Structures are given as C-alpha cells and as structure tokens.
Amino acid sequence: MQKRTHMAGELSEGVVGSKVTLAGWVARRRDLGGLVFIDLRDRSGIVQVVFNPRIAPEAHDRAERLGSEDVVLVSGTVERRPPGTENPSIPTGTVDVVADAIEVLSKSKTPPFYITEDLDADELLRLRYRYLDLRRPDMQRNLIFRHRLTMAVRRFLDSRGFIEVETPMFIKSTPEGARDYVVPSRLNPGKFYALPQSPQLFKQLLMVAGFDRYFQIARCFRDEDLRADRQPEFTQIDIEMSFVNRDDVLALTEDMMAASIEETLGVPVATPFPRLSYAEAMERYGSDKPDTRFGMELCDIGKAVEGSGFRVFREAVAGGGKVAAIVAPGCGGFSRREVAELEDMAKEFGAQGLVSIAVSRGEEGGLDFRSAVRKFLSEEELREIVRLTGADDGDLILISAGPSPVVQNVLGRLRLHLGSRLGLIPGNKMAFVWVVDFPLLEFSEEEGRIVAVHHPFTAPLDEDLYFLETNPLAVRANMYDLVMNGVELGSGSIRAHRRDVQERIFRALGLGPEEVQEKFGFLLEAFEYGAPPHGGIALGFDRVVMLLAGRKTIRDVIAFPKTQRAICPMTGAPGPISREQLEELHIEVVNGERIDPASNARES
C-alpha cells in the first residue's frame, strides 16, 4: 500500500503537476458514464478526483462501483482544471486530482444520515452514530477549535508561571452542593467514593503546599438534570493563586480570555471587562448573569406609583417590595393574545400578574395609553411612568409588582424573551461582564437554614465582616462571576484562609464544631500549617467553546455527550452489571424500585 503524501484540502495551483497520494472518504460520486468524479474528504477538506477511462481504465472501473463513505487511497496527478470548470465554492476548486490508481481500503454501508455541513437530523440518531456525526466538517471544526483553545489556555497559563496538577477523581462525598456521582469501593464494603464536582478543596491544598499558581483542565461531575449548557460531566479551566487579591484574579482571567480568543479567532478583546455588583445586575437586568449585548433595562417605578389608586402597586411599595418596568420597543400593537402570552410567562416565573400599557402619540403629540388597568391609574402617574421608563409612541410598557426577587426575575426573563424575539440581540457580539459582591450567604427555603451562595470557604468582604454576627444575610462575599452574553462562564472567590474568619462563617451557617471537623477537618487542619492568602476561579470550558464557536448547546463541542436522560445512545451507558460484579462491590439492587422508607417490605 502506498503512503499518503498530501492532505486533500491542501492541494492548490501551487502543486499542479505533482504526483500525489491521498487517503480519505468518498463524500460524493458523480458518474457521468465516461468520466467519474469523486469528492474526496479528509480532515483538511475536500478535493475533486477525476477518473478517466482513457487514462486509467482499471481505476475508472473501480470508481464506478464506489459508494458513499467508502475509504480509499488514490494516487494521481494534480492538474489545473480546464477553463470554465473551476468550482469557486470549495477552496481546492481550481484543481483536480487525475487518478491513475485507486484502492478501496474499506467499504461503507449506506450511512443513516448525510455527512454534510448543515445537517438537520434527529439528535438521537446523531448520538447513536456519533462517529459519523463527528465526521461532518462542522463538528470536526468544533473539536479542532476546542483543541486550539485548550492549547492557547495552557500556553498562556504556562507563560504566567502556572503549574498544571492533576487531582483525584475518586474523592470523598461532601453533602454540600450538587448531587454526587458515586463509585462503590470493592475494598471497603459499604463505602463509596464520589466523583469531584470540582477540584475545589484540592486546589486550595495545593496553595497550602506552596505551588503558588495552579491550574488544571479538569473534568467535573454533577448528577443534576441536564440542559443545553449542562452535561453530567464537563470540563473546567480551574485556577488558583496565592498572595493575590480579587483584582489580580480578574486581571489574570481577562488576560487569559483575551489572549486565547485573539490567538484562536483573531478577534481583539477589550480589557478590562466591565464590572457590575450583584445588586446592580439584579436592579438593571433582573439576573445575576446579565446579557449586556442589548438594552431594555429594568426601571424602578416605585416612586411613581407609591400613592397609586391601583392597589397592587401601592401595596407592593408599602410592603417593602418593588414595582418595576421594562419597555418592549414597538410592541404597542401586540394583540390581546400576544400580551396574554407574556402574562402567562410572567406567572410561570412566579408573578401574580403582569400589567401592560401600550403607549401611543396622538395627532398633537399628546400621549395615549391603552391598558386593562387604565382606569386605576392617574394621568399624572402614567406620565411619570413614561418619563422614568423613556417609553414612546408604539411601545409597550410591562410592569411587575411584588417582592423584589420575583419582580426582578420576571422582568429579567421577559427582557431576554423579548430581546431575542424582537431581534435586539446582536449575534456577533461578545459582551463580557464581571458580576461581583454577591451575598455570602442566603436563606434556603428548602432546607430551612442559611447556606453558602458559593461555598463555605469564600471570604467575606473585609468591610462586611462585622455583619457576620449581626446580619449574616447582608454580608457580601469576595466573589465574582464571569458572564458572557448572558451565560455564566465561571465563578471564583478569594478564600477565607484565616481560621477565625472561617470559624465565624461556619457559625453563621449553623455548623457545629463536630460537623465541621467531620466534613472539612482535613482542610482546616491544613490551614493550621501556614496557609497563604489565596483565591481563584473556575471557568466552564465547554460553555466558553460553545459561545466562541457560535453553537447553541455544549453537546456540539463535546465529542461524546449524553442525552437529556443522561444516557449514551451509542454505547448504551449506563447499563446493568453482572450479579458477580454487584457481589464484589457489596451492592444489592432492589429491582430498580425505590425502597419505601415507611415499610421494611421490599418489592420482590
């Protein structure tokens, strides 16, 4: 067998006259009876091969019997195409390879879907035959781009003195955070490892160990429900640094993003990134991961309606809640049904209702208002609302009233919905923003207690330390999220490395000394042996790649992802294991049935 000499996509007029040998897949065959053309595809691209019975009868004869996706080795001469037969739509369109020999290395069955750029096949089918899906040029581009970005990040961090260290995959389960994936221990009956949700504690220990600057392209696991941007296993760029403050971490991250994007996409990225406080993000965008590519910001109109005749508004303000609005530009003509859809959406997000006011300008420039609650609102109020929101002729004002978090959430989501529906979001823009000063603690309704917003090792802001004992929910954390285009790319914090501060946080969380010792004893012990001040960040690498590659789901930038039910249609994972395996692992499966805690009886 001859050896490959060139890649298909590399051929150009520069090598006209050369003898070449190519290897690849038959992307397409065009049999004109006499002449046979095939488009030969390899990783680099496509080139047309011509089989002429007068030049190479045997090769032509074989070419007539080729099928889609057969793997072939072709030898021939690169020739300039006859004038008028060039194909400007492919990069190699000015040349042909005139074949003198072809060898079929491997036949292919007819593939279940087309191996083409713009495939619109069922995702289940794509995953079932992922190796064919990944043969498609756009998927190859995605994974190659991911590789380039990985390399750029590694190069950058290396140049800044970071050391890549691998941390264990089999770790101890801690009750905080997401649900753990769990691995049974054969050598320790009844005990389980957990797969890491992130290398958090280990990277902090590496700081104690004196590595100073650590990073890892780390696989992480979380057993939670899936989304377009969430897979059960995913990859983080995990970073930790010693002797730094918040600004150091933010600047490093900005430099890393800018350098790797400039290197891979050739697009300049302006730094520093804008910063918003958590409070401001919620006020202006109704989200802690604001999409800052477009306006339509929330507007507090509490002042305008605190004395309103409309009870819902008046009571919201009086009750310490909020009345706020967004303006949907040009939507004043929305039908009753369209408005009702927005109301339904608002209710889905927790609102009691949604007030809409259509604004129009009369002949003499006077403003007219159309609203279901028109009669409850005074002319003065309406004018003030218009003044505050900046609404004008043809606009639709949407108002939500109630507890602040609900109002912000509802309007924030409506903003996103309308922004996308009205085409207000520029698709080619990269809008980075830092969200900082998150609350350190929050009250969990579900658990009925105070929990850490980020994790229990996040340092409070120095100026808020005092509140830990007096008003713990008011304490702001020295923490930061990086957001791009409304997607949370990552978050991090400066850690609490001082034992006394750490103990005060645990107290605020309601954790007793024994519990702390049991859960995090090893870390606290480490901190007693000279822990440097440190902090870091972790970026969701799949999401970064997704956004930069312009895809809508991280599945498109992961070689072998899972479906929404967390299964792999290609391999069939997860699957059952044998009786023997189970016994070795000291595990009993109860028919896949849930054990009813109310009774000792088991389904047989």
Next chain:
RNA sequence: GGAGGCGUGGUGUAGCUGGUCUAACAUACCUGCCUGUCACGCAGGAGAUCGCGGGUUCGAAUCCCGUCGCUUCCGCCA
C-alpha cells in the same frame, strides 16, 4: 417532579377541521443511459400497517386517554 415542542419509507418533511391516504414530496438507495460534473442530469424501480398501547367511530396518520423517546424551559445545578 412540572410545562411546552417534536415523533410519518434510510434521512428530512407534507398530510393531521376523520372518508380516492390503496399515505405525498425531496433526498438517499438499486437498475439503465450519459466524457467536465460538482446538490451532475435523464429514465425506471424498490422502500413506511404514520413511536407504542388503549379508546371513540361504520371508518383513525388525523380525535381522546395513557405510555415511551428526543428536545427546550421551570424546579434542581454550593
């Protein structure tokens, strides 16, 4: 756990206010013809009991109920 969308030859869709639907179109596939095509073209052919189960009806791809799968979102994701 909840809400929405989708499920029809290999693939992508149409049909879905019940009755020439004996299921249509495109493409892929098979056969034949064709020496400059490039989504090659032309002619012919094979291929689907309409995700599955039940119900309503004289009659169901079409209506109803259930169920399964994919997907988007809510909850969840320190």
